[in-house]
Amino acid sequence: MLTMILKRAAMAIPSLIGVVIVTFLLTRALPGDPAAYFAGPAATPQAIQEVRVKLGLDKPLIEQFGRYVVDLGHGNLGNSLTTGQPVLTELRTRLPASAELTLLGLLVSIVIAVPLGILAATRPNSLIDHACRVVATLGVSLPVFFTGLILVYVFYYLLGWAPAPLGRLDVFFDPPPQVTGFYLIDSLIARQPELFMASLKQLILPALTLGIFSLAPIARMTRASMLAVLSSDFVRTARASGLSSFTVIVTYAFRNAMLPVITTLGMVFSFLLGANVLVEKVFAWPGIGSYAVEALLASDFAPVQGFVLTMAVMYVALNLMIDVLYGLIDPRVRLEA
């Protein structure tokens, strides 16, 4: 097991190096001059040049790249020019914000999609099956910001059930002391149940939006996988042996059908993490997606590079975790490798 993990990690290193080089070049190739942007509306060409020197942008590309790599080695991802903070500090707060939202969204999605998929598989071509198909299609074809805005309109503006879409916490609460960056966990660690409830309330609507959007792949994958497994021999044997329907479906069939579902979950998670910018914009969520987009619009290199690097590392780690999980769920995968 350990050797497998180490081997996989080693294989990931060349791709990480490639990511570092490519992001560096891409951000430098972007049109737009951060020096002009930051010198401000009233800048003369001389003032812009001053700012350019101050930002270190007048040095040759190789030198800039060299400095970037050295900084990376020290864990210094540079400073954001738009917010003025070190990129690493910002990523440390913004990544958990997005991760918490995405995980909860995924949870909502699983809770709805998996049972729906299982039901659809056990009753093919019935009403439930068609309902599953419709729900999944609707969820994925409506743009995610549209779903978000509709939910805000109905549940906040019209009904007043949901709290104001003002971000992670209401105006009167201070965030819990940072341990993991996940407000739900940190508030429990700090023994503040009121803070926990407040964070949960703010999370519900955006998590629901993300969940609705990611229903489709999970539901369809569960359904397809279950269908394949349900027609296999061992299920026929289990049924013939007189085991209850529940035991057959959940204990035997679903456990075997889980593998493709886990892969899909992994893909959906990493896709959601970066692509939930729009949800972050709608709910004023201080997440990593909107951070990267704002930096991009300002031709602010450091956060964009930091973001791409973080995403690449997370994706590699996620895939590694899924491979390990595979081995745990299905020993045949582990032994074959």
Place this chain on the structure above:
Amino acid sequence: MKRREFLKSMTALTAASAFSASAPAVWSAAKAQSRQETLLIVSESGPNNLDIHGVGTNVPGYEVSWNCYDRLISHEMKTLPNGTPYYDKYKFKPELAEDMAIGDMSVTFKLRKDATFQDGTPVTADDVKWSFDRAVTVGGFPTFQMSAGSLTKPEQFVVVDDHTFRVDFMKKDRLTVPDLAVIVPCVINSKLVKSKATEQDPWGLEFTKLNTVGSGAYKVTNWTAGSQVVLERNENWKGGPLPKIRRIVWRMVPDAGNRRALLERGDADVSYDLPNKDFSELKTDGKLAIVSTPYSNGIQYIGMNVQNPPFNDVRVRHAIAYAIPYQKIMDAVLYGLAKPMFGAPAGAPIEVAWPQPHKFNTDLDKAKQFLAEASVSNINVPISFDLGFAGVNEPIAVLVQESLAQIGVTTTINKVPGANWRTELTKKTMPLFENVFSGWLDYPEYFFYWCYHSGKSIFNTMDYQSPAMDALIDGARSAAATGDKATYDKDVKDFVDLAFTDMPRIPLYQPYVNVAMQKNISGYEYWFHRRLDYRAFAKG
């Protein structure tokens, strides 16, 4: 079965409690009271730096500086016909200085003896000199702004004694004293910042980026970039009467629709960058208080590069000026929320004022006539605009494109991202573009100096070079400095007339600053910087 029942009931319980408490965070009397003492402002973007002297500080950063730092002097307020308090550009009021004596080539300020910085250190003339030296030395926007009032060298700033400070003039300039009341010459706690300075950062810019260290009415207690700014009242503020609001929470909410929803549901108190359509709807709804005030000394215009064909021919410029769909822009883009700068009656005299409307109106026949006279046809140019203000710029570009097509001028729309817009403007190569400019100092000669004077002026985006115009602007500036009203009036009328005859840029309208507030909020004041002044607000 029992376990399933238990799980079901637990889920139901969590769901119910999570959706409970629909009223906006009013669970207890304590909360209600603190909501009363807090002002919640929502806007699309927030500050990137709390110090206006910082590198690349954006406009929301100016708002923080205005409220957290004091300046030597400020302005009195006058009242507009619609009841809005408006800053009086001619009347100054003491803030940190309790007395101002304007001499022939200098102005001397006597500082208040009881003013202290937020950490308790008293404010002295040394702090003022250090702050002003910083403003003229750091470069970029703050230095540029100081130079607009002929404040350029640290030698001009003299400490006479602990509470007396003198500014020497390099030359006579009417704008020197008003330039001391803008946001840039703020007074910073020099001892504290000097202790945080390093060799690479002699002015302590890294420290003041994240901390407010002034003597102003508010201080920033919490700043999460891109998310929120929390300000608390400075109980020892001496620059004026103590503000009524104890705590300001400024949240960044990117979605305009949500900002409107927050306002309408009463969960936010103030917002001022909603789309024009929302403002005009909210005005008619009547549930909120909407205040619209014209930008002081500000105009949205269509600019043309006058050095290169086809717009180097004044007849072509007149043709374009006749082809702009002015009224359509006012109606469809601004929903009437702007002051038209076009269509003045034919015989109306030129005033000694700026902005003022020009006499052009939409007349496609006249436009075609002028094009024919200039014997120019088949013009094909891009029309560029700043994507950072796409909400207004894009529909204007589309309407202009459509109208110009009718006189045979083809245009392609060129959207320039906000980060590149300054670079493009500086290059002065765009043939046709739209832009907005407004000056903090509300004087015609100030506007014209930056926008129509030849030479290195960056706001002269049309690359307009006219010795006649330069002479008139220079004449107006020196007449203002010496108090020669007759010459001043004549020069101003002449340079405005010349601007409307040569038409290097076509003024469209004077934009409005639109602010939406709950009905129980009072104390909104219009300032030249167009941002909020928290010190006058009151709730309930």
